[in-house]
Amino acid sequence: MKKAVFLPFILAFCLQAGAAEYTLTSTDSTGQGVFKGFSSDNFTASPDLPAEGITSEDSVIIEGYYDIQAGTINVENFTFISSGAYGNGLSFSGGANIPVIRAKNISFRLRNDSTQPNFININNANVTFAGSMNNSGSNLCLPQSDGIHTPGNKNVYFQAFDENTPSVSHLNNIIFYYTRSNEAAQSHLLQVDAGATLNASSIYNGSIQAEHMAEGYATTININGGALNAASIRYLFDSELQTFTINHLSGTLGARGDITLTKNGLAGTLNYAIGENAIFNTRAESDAHTITLSSDVALSRSSAEGVGGFTVRGGGTLAIECDVSAVNGTVNVEDSSSLRLDSWLADAQKVSIGAGSKVEVSSEISLGENSHIVLGVNSAEDFAKLVGAISDSENIGTLEFAFGGTAGDVFSIAYTDLISDSSLDWNNFNIISNVDYLLGADSIAFNVPESAYCAALLGLAAAALAALRKKRR
Secondary structure (H helix, E strand, O other), rough: HHHHHHHHHHHHHHHHHOOEEEEEOOOOOOOEEEEEEOOOEEEEEEEHHHHHHOOOOOOOEEEEEEEOOOEEEEEEEEEEOOOOOOOOHHHEEOOOOOOOEEEEEEEEEOOOOOOOOOOEOOOOOOEEEEEEEEEEEEEEEOOOOOOOOOOOOEEEEEEEOOOOOOOOEEEEEEEOOOOOOOOOOOEEEEEEOEEEEEEEEEEEEEOOHHHOOOOOEEEEEEEEEHHHHEEEOOOOOOOOOOEEEEEEEEEEEEEOOEEEEEEOOOOOOEEEEEEEEEEOOOOOOOOOOOEEEEEEEEEEOOOOOOOEEEEOOOEEEEEOOOOOOOOOOOEEEEEOOEEEOOOOOOOOOEEEEEOOEEEEEEEEEEEOOOEEEEEEEEEOOOEEEEEEEEEOOOOOOEEEEEEOOOOOEEEEEEHHHHEOOOOOOOHEEEEOOOOOOEEOOOOEEEOOHHHHHHHHOOOOOOOOHHHHHHHOO
């Protein structure tokens, strides 16, 4: 029996012991060689590769190359040390292969194993990083800045290592370049998939050389279930040919600094499309920040026939200055966060404000019979707040109180502390609550049952059910 118990551990140890680390060194002493994968013949290996080749349990260090044209690489750890032959960086340089680097840890270094490259050029059509990458000192460029040899569209994807192993990657700036094209419309894509977190400093589109204009430029960022955390996202083109789109399908846009999405008077189009479960995290690191969608942003749903909703969390502020008519799903404000609006979310299915959080509207809050507002209440000092003037109507929909605190005595909250409009007739609401309440002259009182009282009610219900079962027998 003891042998059977320890057998899995013995097998695991043997498998781990079978893993190896290989260093592959380019045979081109100039440093201008191209790494094309494990099956190529332009490297020496130390130790020698086994007959079965490199497996997914092995680790590799690749050195002496500048360009990468490999296909799929599936290993435990992947380190690429660039020769720096063409500058202080490296390039995914095209070719027939589509690079997919799948490793728990991905690292790019320059000339030695401690210095990070200044840039990582994505000159291939598609590159996928499936694993964690720590290159916070490196710029990711789609493609290289001069664009001399890099026509066409560039796409880069960040993914989890596998369904059980999420990835966290760190980069400096992410830059979309459109230069020297003289061709049809170009488009570049950055996508963060479920299970992946990408931390960056600034994300922006680089300049266009006027003498090399293409027919159009489309920059697209897809937040597709993962988390994209940035200190800033900047729109820098001044061209009617430019379209900059963030598709916030699901997952999280996180603020490492104050993020303001605006064209700043420049030409072109700036789009923000939301799915049903978009999350704005105003605190991606230690401090809370503000995320602003300026009035020149075109806010839409990711699917014209779909649902658009979002959640604000982190304790900072989401400010939406543009039109919000595309929002037709549920809006949640939680974690003592704030949502500032220039216009009310008239088409939202529900607006839920957690205790300690606030929604502030600078124009009239137009409510109707289908409106549904949820205010979280934890205590007489900890509750949600809605700031703004409510439309004058006899039917202004449902106001729901969601009590989430501990059981206690009766307490009251002034109407204007919950909803700032002092002229509001609260009797025009259809009020529902998960605890007893009473409307007074200028406040609402909540009667939260003690836990013993709740237990007694449950006990009575259980006794009644037992009696019913006994009677049926």
